[in-house]
Amino acid sequence: MSDTVIPVHRLTADELSARTRRRYAAERRFRYYGIAALSFAFFFLIVLFASIVSNGWSAFVQSSFAIAVKLDRTVIDPDNTGDPNVIRAADYTKLARQALYERLGVDAESRPERRDANGLLSRGVDTQLREAVLGDPSLIGQTVSFNLLANGDVDALLKGAISRDVPEANRQVNDRQVAWADRMVEEGVLKKRFNTGLFTFGASSQPETAGLLVAIVGSFFMMVVVVLLAVPIGVAAAVYLEEFAPRNRWTDLIEVNINNLAAVPSIVFGLLGLAVFINFFGLPRSASLVGGLVLTLMTLPTIIIAARAAITAVPPSIREGALGVGASKMQAITHHVLPLALPGIMTGTIIGLVQALGETAPLLMIGLVAFVVDVPSTPLDPATALPVQIYMWATSAERGFVERTAGATIVLLGFLFVMNAAAVYLRKRFERRW
Amino acid sequence: MSTGMLILALVIIFPLAMFVGRTRAGVLNRGSQRLHSRPVYHGVYLALMAILPALFVIVVWGVAEPLIINNSARGELPQTVLDLPVAEQNLVMGVINNLADGYNRLSDDELAQMRAGADGTQRMLAAKGIFLPSAPEPFMVDVAEHMASAKMTSRLLAALVSAVAAILGFFIGWRRIAPAMRARNIVERMMLIGLLAASGVAILTTFGIVMSVLFESIHFFSIVPVTDFLFGTVWDPRFSAPGREGAGQFGILPLLWGTLFISFVAMLVAVPVGLFSAIYMSEYASSRLRAFAKPVLEVLAGIPTIVYGLFALVTFGPFLRDTGGAIGLEISANSVLTAGVVMGVMIIPFVSSLSDDIITAVPRAMREGSYGLGATQSETIKRVVMPAALPGIVGAVLLAASRAIGETMIVVMAAGIAANLTLNPLEPVTTMTVKIVSQLTGDLEFNSPQTLVAFALGLTLFILTLGLNIIALHTVRKYREQYE
Numbered sequence: 011m012s013d014t015v016i017p018v019h020r021l022t023a024d025e026l027s028a029r030t031r032r033r034y035a036a037e038r039r040f041r042y043y044g045i046a047a048l049s050f051a052f053f054f055l056i057v058l059f060a061s062i063v064s065n066g067w068s069a070f071v072q073s074s075f076a077i078a079v080k081l082d083r084t085v086i087d088p089d090n091t092g093d094p095n096v097i098r099a100a101d102y103t104k105l106a107r108q109a110l111y112e113r114l115g116v117d118a119e120s121r122p123e124r125r126d127a128n129g130l131l132s133r134g135v136d137t138q139l140r141e142a143v144l145g146d147p148s149l150i151g152q153t154v155s156f157n158l159l160a161n162g163d164v165d166a167l168l169k170g171a172i173s174r175d176v177p178e179a180n181r182q183v184n185d186r187q188v189a190w191a192d193r194m195v196e197e198g199v200l201k202k203r204f205n206t207g208l209f210t211f212g213a214s215s216q217p218e219t220a221g222l223l224v225a226i227v228g229s230f231f232m233m234v235v236v237v238l239l240a241v242p243i244g245v246a247a248a249v250y251l252e253e254f255a256p257r258n259r260w261t262d263l264i265e266v267n268i269n270n271l272a273a274v275p276s277i278v279f280g281l282l283g284l285a286v287f288i289n290f291f292g293l294p295r296s297a298s299l300v301g302g303l304v305l306t307l308m309t310l311p312t313i314i315i316a317a318r319a320a321i322t323a324v325p326p327s328i329r330e331g332a333l334g335v336g337a338s339k340m341q342a343i344t345h346h347v348l349p350l351a352l353p354g355i356m357t358g359t360i361i362g363l364v365q366a367l368g369e370t371a372p373l374l375m376i377g378l379v380a381f382v383v384d385v386p387s388t389p390l391d392p393a394t395a396l397p398v399q400i401y402m403w404a405t406s407a408e409r410g411f412v413e414r415t416a417g418a419t420i421v422l423l424g425f426l427f428v429m430n431a432a433a434v435y436l437r438k439r440f441e442r443r444w
Numbered sequence: 445m446s447t448g449m450l451i452l453a454l455v456i457i458f459p460l461a462m463f464v465g466r467t468r469a470g471v472l473n474r475g476s477q478r479l480h481s482r483p484v485y486h487g488v489y490l491a492l493m494a495i496l497p498a499l500f501v502i503v504v505w506g507v508a509e510p511l512i513i514n515n516s517a518r519g520e521l522p523q524t525v526l527d528l529p530v531a532e533q534n535l536v537m538g539v540i541n542n543l544a545d546g547y548n549r550l551s552d553d554e555l556a557q558m559r560a561g562a563d564g565t566q567r568m569l570a571a572k573g574i575f576l577p578s579a580p581e582p583f584m585v586d587v588a589e590h591m592a593s594a595k596m597t598s599r600l601l602a603a604l605v606s607a608v609a610a611i612l613g614f615f616i617g618w619r620r621i622a623p624a625m626r627a628r629n630i631v632e633r634m635m636l637i638g639l640l641a642a643s644g645v646a647i648l649t650t651f652g653i654v655m656s657v658l659f660e661s662i663h664f665f666s667i668v669p670v671t672d673f674l675f676g677t678v679w680d681p682r683f684s685a686p687g688r689e690g691a692g693q694f695g696i697l698p699l700l701w702g703t704l705f706i707s708f709v710a711m712l713v714a715v716p717v718g719l720f721s722a723i724y725m726s727e728y729a730s731s732r733l734r735a736f737a738k739p740v741l742e743v744l745a746g747i748p749t750i751v752y753g754l755f756a757l758v759t760f761g762p763f764l765r766d767t768g769g770a771i772g773l774e775i776s777a778n779s780v781l782t783a784g785v786v787m788g789v790m791i792i793p794f795v796s797s798l799s800d801d802i803i804t805a806v807p808r809a810m811r812e813g814s815y816g817l818g819a820t821q822s823e824t825i826k827r828v829v830m831p832a833a834l835p836g837i838v839g840a841v842l843l844a845a846s847r848a849i850g851e852t853m854i855v856v857m858a859a860g861i862a863a864n865l866t867l868n869p870l871e872p873v874t875t876m877t878v879k880i881v882s883q884l885t886g887d888l889e890f891n892s893p894q895t896l897v898a899f900a901l902g903l904t905l906f907i908l909t910l911g912l913n914i915i916a917l918h919t920v921r922k923y924r925e926q927y928e
Binding site (some may be wrong): 033034036037039040041043044045046047048050051052054055057058061062065242243244246247249250251254255263264266267268269270271273274275276277278279280281282284285286290292307310311314338339340364367368369370371374375377379397400401404405412415416419422423426430 | 510628632635636638639640641642643644645646647649650652653656657659660716717718719720721723724725728737740741743744746747748749750751752753754755757758759789792796820821822823825826843846847849850851852853856857877880881884885898899902905906909910913914917
């Protein structure tokens with residue numbers, strides 16, 4: 011029996027250092043992979059924000075003509091009735107056009123000139139004047155200065171979205187209109203002003219009169235419903251599971267359930283809302299109440315998980331102290347544990363709300379994709395939501411809506427940023443180390 | 445009085461009853477015998493006694509009323525309608541329901557006009573915000589009138605009965621308030637029941653999801669055979685025009701393929717990037733970089749998916765198409781690649797944050813042993829840390845995959861519409877979620893297979909993601925136990 015001789019190969023110094031170099035190179039490469047991965051994520055994030063901001067910043071300004079409009083009594087209310095219905099039905103477009111003709115020096119006899127001049131104004135100007143007059147009927151007969159909205163094409167021209175180099179035949183605004191617009195810009199009449207309409211208008215087929223108000227109000231109602239329902243239910247469930255629940259199958263089932271619900275695709279919650287709230291309970295379609303209910307069910311797991319974490323973080327000594335001086339278990343929880351867990355619960359709630367505010371898919375299922383012009387006054391009125399409005403604008407073809415879509419996205423991200431900042435502030439301000 | 449008003453009334457009654465109960469207990473407290481519970485508990489006790497019975501009445505009423513009224517209305521329908529198929533009967537009932545709603549909003553003149561069967565009824569109601577699918581026939585107006593009056597009576601009765609219940613409850617509660625009563629124990633027991641009920645909402649939600657999706661799916665499968673749905677390779681749900689037979693074809697395979705294909709591309713992006721980010725952050729990064737990088741990655745998770753969808757639609761899709769064109773590749777703007785890459789970026793944080801936790805949980809001793817044997821840091825990670833963390837990482841990846849499969853808005857905006865069985869990532873495909881959205885938005889004709897199929901797709905999606913989640917949560921939990 012001969013011993014197997016293991017051939018020992020002694021590495022030379024050169025080989026050894028070569029191997030070490032290789033290993034160190036591998037080490038550096040590995041490190042670079044990590045840096046590359048992180049940089050990829052950051053790069054993408056920056057590109058994402060840059061693309062949204064560069065597309066959307068121009069939505070916050072809108073071209074308008076600062077013109078004095080003569081609110082002629084003979085046009086608005088010839089019989090001096092003061093009846094709101096008469097005032098409402100008056101031809102305000104005519105007034106606006108008249109004022110513009112005078113300012114531009116349009117030959118009132120020439121049809122093509124008049125048509126081109128009309129094309130400079132938005133179709134929304136009649137609403138603009140009507141609202142003003144209805145709001146203050148004493149304006150009738152006076153000459154009042156207005157910022158009349160310019161047509162979407164003029165707006166695009168001013169923002170450079172319509173190029174002057176395009177031959178006239180292929181351009182939405184003709185040479186005469188361009189010349190007029192340039193003159194008005196020079197005289198300081200036509201200007202890009204802050205776009206208040208973005209926050210005060212509802213849905214519209216013209217980009218210049220389309221705004222987010224309906225969506226913001228709808229989203230607000232939904233958030234109110236979520237806060238009113240999800241927070242009490244979520245906190246109650248968390249208290250039960252952390253403080254009272256015996257360890258048994260039922261509790262296990264609830265826990266597995268909550269974890270799984272947190273990972274169910276949001277669109278499935280939309281199907282639930284459609285089948286249960288709309289078809290079974292007969293709640294109205296397109297109502298923000300239904301949207302709020304669906305979002306409540308969706309955010310509930312997030313809030314329960316966050317509230318449980320906050321409750322567990324309260325040290326047992328607090329409970330024992332309370333019980334020791336004769337409090338009942340319920341008193342120990344409501345008087346001591348919950349107030350101490352409150353900051354954590356609020357942070358979790360805000361995170362849940364952020365999630366709910368950005369959610370789109372389930373709302374599409376329950377008919378919140380509606381063309382709603384009137385601002386909803388109750389949660390039962392038809393409404394839309396911010397992200398859904400983004401979706402609707404993104405899928406419409408006009409150039410003016412591209413900028414508005416990105417503008418609406420900036421508004422949505424702004425809301426989310428503020429809420430997140432609030433959550434971070436709460437955490438920093440009230441964080442307690444035991 | 446509507447249900448909402450009744451509940452509002454109870455909300456107002458609650459603090460009032462509480463105040464009364466507290467004052468009463470306070471008065472008793474001045475007597476010779478000391479109170480068992482503090483006055484505030486007596487107050488809450490009285491308030492609960494006042495509103496709970498009434499609330500019970502309102503809820504039961506709200507569920508039972510439509511059932512009873514609809515049933516009795518159905519009994520009044522003429523035989524000709526009763527002979528129709530159920531779907532058409534439902535249509536008639538729908539018109540009657542809408543008419544009945546209209547009764548409260550019409551003036552007497554308009555009502556007379558409607559009873560006379562004038563032509564303009566439909567338009568008149570539309571002006572009041574009630575839309576009828578067809579002009580009402582005289583018998584419908586009759587039934588609707590009965591229904592409307594039955595509803596009125598029922599509302600009044602509901603208000604009356606709940607008021608009686610509230611008063612009775614309040615009275616009994618008032619009588620029971622006594623120094624010896626253990627108000628606190630009763631109130632606390634009620635609270636405990638409330639807490640238990642709240643934790644049951646999660647179960648109820650799951651139950652609701654399963655039942656609603658399952659119920660409508662069964663409905664769908666009674667029209668389209670299960671085998672055609674599961675094994676069909678053609679997706680073509682034509683909206684059947686009047687006079688055209690056939691419901692179209694509902695093969696799920698092209699959609700399932702599209703979903704898996706896009707998710708696969710997304711995972712190709714998210715897994716390496718997420719994993720390497722996690723490794724770098726947990727093993728190499730200084731604490732300052734970590735404090736900066738972790739929140740930034742979480743921002744990626746916090747951005748609403750609609751924003752990613754918009755980015756894919758207006759920036760990334762056209763960019764890919766143009767670059768492809770520049771190097772002679774024909775890339776569709778809504779290709780698998782567009783949706784997949786953007787979705788991949790979205791799920792990077794899901795992979796990275798969970799992996800980060802898992803890698804950090806690997807005990808320090810294992811790393812130190814490896815260093816002691818002379819291994820470099822990367823060798824330690826590759827040979828020691830990764831194998832130890834593998835089950836947990838697999839769980840994280842599965843969770844991310846289930847996110848990708850269920851993701852909706854990115855694919856709705858950036859993926860294709862046409863169902864397409866292709867292996868080419870430069871062509872568009874469509875997914876299950878896209879089809880759920882497109883089948884259910886717009887005008888709905890319920891009970892048609894074209895809309896019901898959305899629920900069958902939803903069921904498939906639910907089962908798929910649930911399966912992935914259960915496996916993932918199980919592996920992650922097993923892994924945690926191993927090192928705790």
